[in-house]
Amino acid sequence: MDLTALLLARLQFAFTISFHIIFPAITIGLASYLAVLEGYWLKTGNTVYRDLYHFWIRIFAVNFGMGVVSGLVMAYEFGTNWSGFSEFAGGITGPLLAYEVLTAFFLEAGFLGVMLFGWTRVGPGLHFFSTLMVAAGTLISATWILASNSWMQTPAGYEILDGRVVPVDWLAVIFNPSFPYRLVHMGIAAFLATALMVAASAGWHLLRGNDNPAIRKMLSMAMWMLLIVAPIQAVVGDFHGLNTLKHQPAKIAAIEGHWENIPGKGVPLTLFGWPDMEEETNHFAVEVPHLGSLILTHSWDGQFQALKEFPRQDRPNVAIVFWSFRIMVGLGLLMIAMGVWAAWQRWRGRLYETRPLLRFALYMGPAGLVAILAGWITTEVGRQPWLVYGVMRTADGVTPHGALEVGITLALFVVVYFVLFGAGIAYILRLIRQGPVPDEGSAAMDGGPGEHRTPSRPISAATENPGANGVHTGA
Template sequence: MFGLTALELARIQFGFTISFHIIFPAITIGLASYLAVLEGLWLWKKDTVYRDLYHFWSKIFAVNFAMGVVSGLVMAYQFGTNWSYFSSFAGSITGPLLAYEVLTAFFLEAGFLGVMLFGWNRVGPGLHFFSTIMVALGTLISATWILASNSWMQTPRGYEIINGVVIPVDWFKVIFNPSFPYRLAHMTVAAFLATALFVGASGAWHLLRGNDTPRVRTMLSMAMWMLLIVAPIQIFIGDIHGLNTLKYQPAKIAAMEGHWENTPGEGVPLILFGMPDMEAETTRYAVEIPHLGSLILTHEWNGQFPGLKEFAREDRPNSLVVFWSFRIMVGLGVLMLVLGVWSLWLRWRGGLFRSKLFLRFAMWMGPAGLIAILAGWFTTEIGRQPWIVYGVMRTKDAVSNHSALVLSTTLIVFIVMYAIVFGTGISYMLKLVAKGPHPGEDEAPPHDLDQSQRPARPLSAAPDDIDPSPY
C-alpha cells in the first residue's frame, strides 16, 4: 500500500485507532467532572438551570462513553495482533497495569454508571450525587493507569530483563516512573480544556442562533471560567513537562525544536517556523528568536541542550512531523488562553453573551482541545521513535510477522468501519448538542416506565427521537 512497509502500516493502523479512541476518553473525563459540578450546584442552590444542564449533558456523556468503550476494545486487541513481540517482551508490566485499570476504574464506572444515568427519580439525591462523583473518579483513575503504562514505555524504571523478557522488580518505580506525574497532569488538564471548549462552543452556537436562555448562558459562562483558569495552568504544566522530557528524552526535545547542533557559548534560538530536513540535517526557512529556546528549555540565557546531530541517525525521531505537531499543540494552547482572557474582558464589559465575533471564535474553537490532544500525542509517540520502550526495545523488533498486504487490507477495513460507526455516533452526538437544553428534562416519575421500558445500556440514556444517520 503506497510502498509502505509492514512496520509503517502497523504504526499507521495503531495511530489511526488510538487517535479515534483518545477523543472519547478525553471528553468522558471532562464531562464526568462537569456533571458532578452541575449536580453539586443543583443540590446546593436548587436552581433548575443546573438540573436541566445535568440532564442535557448526561445524554451526550452516555453516547460518548459508549463510543469510548467500543474504540478502546479495538485498540487493546492490536497489542496481540500487530505487536505480539512487544506483548511477549513487556506484557508482564503493561498487562497488569491495564488489568488494574479494568479492576478499579472500569468496574467503578460501570457499577455507578447505571445509577447516574437512570437513577435520578429512583434513588435519593445523596446516592445519585455520590454515583456521579464515583463515575467522575473512575474516569480519573482510568487515566492514571493508562498513563502509568504509557509513561513506563517513555521512561522505563523498576524492571529487569531476564531471558529476554521484562520482569517487574519494583512496582512503585514502574508506576511512578520519572515522566508519569507530568504526563498525567498534562493529559487530565487537557481533557478539562477540551471539554470546556466543547461546552463553550455549544453555548456559543445556540446564542448565535437566537437561543438565548439562562441554561445556554450558564453553559457558556461556566465553560469560559474553566478555560480562563485552566489554560494558564496547562501552560505551566507544559513547561515543567518539557524540562522533564529534556532530562530523560533529549532526542525528542531536539526533534521538537528542530535543533541540530550547539554553538559553544551561545544561547539556542527558538525556531518559530521552519522545515526540518532529516537528510540534509538542517532546518530550512527557519524563523528564529535568539536565546528564547535556551530560556524556555533551560531557564538560562545561554543554556545549552543537545542537537539531533549528537544522536546516531538510527536513533533520531522524525523531526519534520514532531516539529509541526508540537507547534500545532502550542499554537492552539495560545488561542485557548486568548479566548479565556477575551471572555474575562467581555464579562467585565457586560458583553459576554452579545459579542458575535467572540461567539464565532468560541464556536470555531470547539474542536481545538481535541486537535491539541491529538497533536500532543503525535509529538509524544512519534518523538519516542525509534523506540517502543525508550532505550530498551526498538519498534521494529516489536511488530508481529504480518505481510504488508494483510496490514493494508485491515487498515482499509478499519477506515471504512470507523467512518460508518463513529461517523454515525459523532453525528448523533452533535445532533443532541444542537437540540439544546430544555427546562424540566427527564422529570418523568419512575412509575411511568414499566419493566420492559427500563434502559439496559448506557446508550439508552440518549433519546431515541433523533435520527442518528449522518445523511
C-alpha cells in the same frame, strides 16, 4: 517483516488510537462537569444546573459507549500486530491494564447504570454519589493507562531476564519519571477540550437567538474554565518539557528543530521552519535568539543536546514532531486568549452579546481535541525509533505479518470507523443542536406518594390513609 508492513502496522495503531483518545478525553471532562452540575443543583436548588445535567448526560452516554468500543480494539491489536512487544513487556503492561479493569472499569460499570437510569429511581444523595463515582472512575482509568504509556516513555523499576521485562519495583514502574507530568497534563487537556465543546455549543445557540439561562450558564462556566485552567496548562507543559529534556533529549531536540550547538552561543527558539532530515537543517527558519536556552535551560547561553549528537537511526521524524508540537502550543495560546477576551467582555457586561467572541468560541470547539491529538503525535512519534525508550526498538516489537494482511485490516478499520463512529459523532452533534430543555425532570426527584421515585418508606406510596375507609389499622 518488511519496512512497508512495519509502517502499515504503525499507521493502523496510530489511526485506532487517534479515534479512541477523543472519546475518553471527552468522557473524563464531561463526567466531572456532570458532577459539578449536579452538586450545584443540590446545593442551590437552581433548576438551570439540573436542566444542563439532563442535557449533557445524554451526550456523555453516547460518548462513553464509543470510547469503550474503540478501546477494546486496541487491546486486541497488541496481540495481533505487536506480539513481540507483548511478549517482551507484557509482564508490566499486562498487570497495569488489568488494574485499570479491576478498579476503574468496575467502578464505572457499577455506578454508570444508576447515573444514567436512576434519576427517578433512587434518592438525590445516592444519584449524586453515583455521578461522583463515575467521574472518579474515568480519572482512575486515565491514571492506569498513562502509567503504562509513561513507562514505555521512561521505563523504570524493571530488569530484563531471559529476554523479557520483569518488574522489580512496582512503585517505580507506576510512578516512573514522566508519569506525574503526563497525568496532570492529560487530565487538564481533557477538561479544556470539554470546556471548549461546551462553549462552542453555547456559542452556536446564542448566535441563532436561542438565549436562555441554561445556555448562558454553559458559556459562563466554560469561559471561567478556560481563563483559569489554560494558563495552568501552559505552566504544567513547561515542567513536562523540562522532564522530557532530562529523560528523552532526542525528542526535545526534534521538537525544537535543534540540529547543532555552536560553542559559546545560546540556542535560538525556532518559531517556524521546515526541518530537513537529509540535510540536517531547517529551511525558511524564523528564530528568536537565545529564547530556546531561556525556556529549556533557564539561562541566556545554556545548551542542550542537538540532533546531530544522536545517530541518524536514533532520531525521530523531526518534521512531524516539530509541527505537531507547534499546533498544540498554538491552540493552547488561542485558548488562553479566548479566556482573557471572555473575561474582558464579562467585565463590560457583554459576554453573551459579543458575536465575534461567540463565533470564536464556535470555531474553537474542536480545538481541544485537535490539541490532544497533536500532543499525542508529538509524544509517540518523538519516542521513535523506540517502542520502550532506550530498551526495545519499534521494529523488534511488531508481529511478522506481510504488508498485504496489515494493509487490508487497516483499510477495513478506516471504513468501519468512519461509518460507525461517524454516525455516533453525528448523533452527538444532533443532540447538541437541540439544546437543553427548561424544567426537564422538574418532578423527578420529589419522591413521595404518586411520584416516579420509589419512596424510602414503602407504605407512603399509598394514595390514601389506610384508616380513611374504616379499615382497622391496629391497636
